[in-house]
Amino acid sequence: MDLASYADLAIELVNTQDRAGDALRDLDGLHALLARRPHLNGRIGHRDLDTVRGLRAQLRAVFVAASGGDEDEAIERLNSLLIQHPIHPQLARHQDHGWHMRLNEAGSVPDRYAARAAMGLAVKVAEHGIDRLGVCRADGCGRVFFDTTASRSRRYCSDRCAGRPNGMVTALAHRNTVTRDGGQ
């Protein structure tokens, strides 16, 4: 059970709203978000959509606070999510592998999503630091990311945003870093 991997749930959810619009306008959008997550299967309705949209706002606020340098607020918000949405670990037997830990798959889809996303993000923050959470600096983008650069200098969600005129200087610095690493 790799709890840190669940941080992706937080990032994917927040990034359903960006320059391109809101992918969670309707239930189809929520189905699409959950489609690749077998442990988040279950019946969902409009109330769940509202709940997940609310969770999205709470998670975004964590990234915004961290990205703005307000670490205390970011941690407080994340801790509050951990209290609201506890995880429920269970021992389960896996064929040939004996007993292993997994998260209980009972409860509503939004609850399970929230518990995993908050715990995943918290584990990542504990391992790497709250300053790793970033919000794209490109005008009107707003996508969030987990900064894995050695220099903790990531500013943009993507090369596309890094190439926008308002961020040209930093974008060039970012590109140089990428080139040095052999990425381009």
Ligand SMILES: [Zn+2]
């Ligand atoms: Zn961006």
